[in-house]
Amino acid sequence: MSQPTVAELGELELLKRLQPFCESALIGDDAAVLPPRSQATVITTDMLVDGVHFSDRTTPPQAIGWRAIAANLSDLAAMGSVPTEITVGLALPGHTPVHWVEQVYEGMAACLRQYGGKIVGGDVVRSPQPVIAITALGTVAPQRVIRRDRAQPGQVILATGWHGASRAGLELLLQPDLQTPLSASDRQTFIQAHQYPVPRLDIVELFDALEDDEFGAIAGMDSSDGLANAVLWLCQASGVGAQLMRSRLPLPQAFTPWLSDATALDWCLYGGEDFELVLCLPAEIALELLPVLGSQASIIGTVAASPEVLLMDDVGDRSPLTLTWESCFQHF
């Protein structure tokens, strides 16, 4: 089976191969044209670097494409917007197999088919190291944008989904021979969480039921850099603090027979890449949302006036733990 590289195929032929994944002509004009829109546009951009943010060792090319898109759609969801357009910049070594590039695009297209948004433009260039740059646009009514700086003392903190699952999946991928008490289904769930994370655009749909004036009392962001990071950001941006309850942290149940308390806590708070949403909002709105979200969300604590972010030990009798930026993922 012939496996041509991008250098063998050449730029023009490569763009032709990628054309079916794209809405408008990738190679037709200097830029894409989007129609006028009456709503606000949300714009976000992410770079992913081979060996830093993805690796063939843990992530097949379809998953690399899926994750790159999912991370950006998660940012759009965190702002309360729905995805509309995407641009894709790819920097690739000449020896990259064309098939690899096509599979990355397949993964991106699959994620976009499921959650919305179309590839409208891009750039493919030569580089010693593969790098993917995604810019995603979304749309939202201006008065319904979710921001970080609106958390208020007395509000509850709601986290969607489980936290630590992506980190667990990464561990299983890095150590395929690791002995664990996990069921095959739990293993698969964790690996899926790492390779094919779900941007929570379903939450944006739920927001449709809220009135415009309720948005002024909702702060939110995604947990791409970890649950602790999200709570710290929301608190710093709003000039408040928080008390999280140890018993309410959204740890996957399968952690209990597998991990020590310390590791489970670490992965849940600092693992990152779960792409869930963390919201600070009045209890009455949270209680409207929770029944619809089911086991997929929980109230993990409350917003406090004093600026510390404390993890309260409501199961044992240890003193509160202060969460700090130092433990969080830093890009450098």
Added chain:
Amino acid sequence: MSQPTVAELGELELLKRLQPFCESALIGDDAAVLPPRSQATVITTDMLVDGVHFSDRTTPPQAIGWRAIAANLSDLAAMGSVPTEITVGLALPGHTPVHWVEQVYEGMAACLRQYGGKIVGGDVVRSPQPVIAITALGTVAPQRVIRRDRAQPGQVILATGWHGASRAGLELLLQPDLQTPLSASDRQTFIQAHQYPVPRLDIVELFDALEDDEFGAIAGMDSSDGLANAVLWLCQASGVGAQLMRSRLPLPQAFTPWLSDATALDWCLYGGEDFELVLCLPAEIALELLPVLGSQASIIGTVAASPEVLLMDDVGDRSPLTLTWESCFQHF
């Protein structure tokens, strides 16, 4: 003098240092929010890789930033749009001096101050190789978009500025001790053309004088990948050919005492990165524009029905040269 690296400074402090260059809070939310707009949005994206598209050997960091923005603004100009917002993705090794990053941003900000557009968001990540990803948005009335596929036989081909100047500047930068008959001022002009190219947004302003229905008869693109590449693209997209006149090619005058005919021709047609505009349009519109453009533009040929792109030797008696994609810059 202390020269901290980005790894020493850390991500959060780095983003704070870059904040003054940006319109909205880089670190405030998951994404930036742009107001509704009644016109069409043009979107373009470019990736620049250290050692492939820029190098500290030929380009100081301010110029790296300037060129990255200018290349994107040139794409916006080629579509007839004016710049509005920019996002900047930076992938950097941890050992990169913070000062280098600030200077790149200074160059970007300087170009944006001069030609319009504001940095509204971005991403900074770790990478073994520096990579810059820019996405630029512009705005244009939907009926006044310039496209590539509207060249018609009988039209003239108008090129703005000089072609080959950026390539000449690169040569002078790569070989600082090169003996040439160039004046200091010519040297400086070529180096400036390479390091600080000018996106031709002035042409977009000139278009304001045209009626809506005239845009249906204008094809255009920028010459970022070379003059020959631009003419080949316009012809292929429009299903036409072209005859270029050897005597009308926009070669810088200073090439004559310096370069052989063959080298001068090669740099003018294939040098690239001049970021000028190449337009196919009815002669009467070209003649309206030319007096305003002065020596900064010229009619270099005509659009023909048969699909070849020919370079006619109107000074000597050589047979026509057929221009092909094979001689053009390819990204792989």
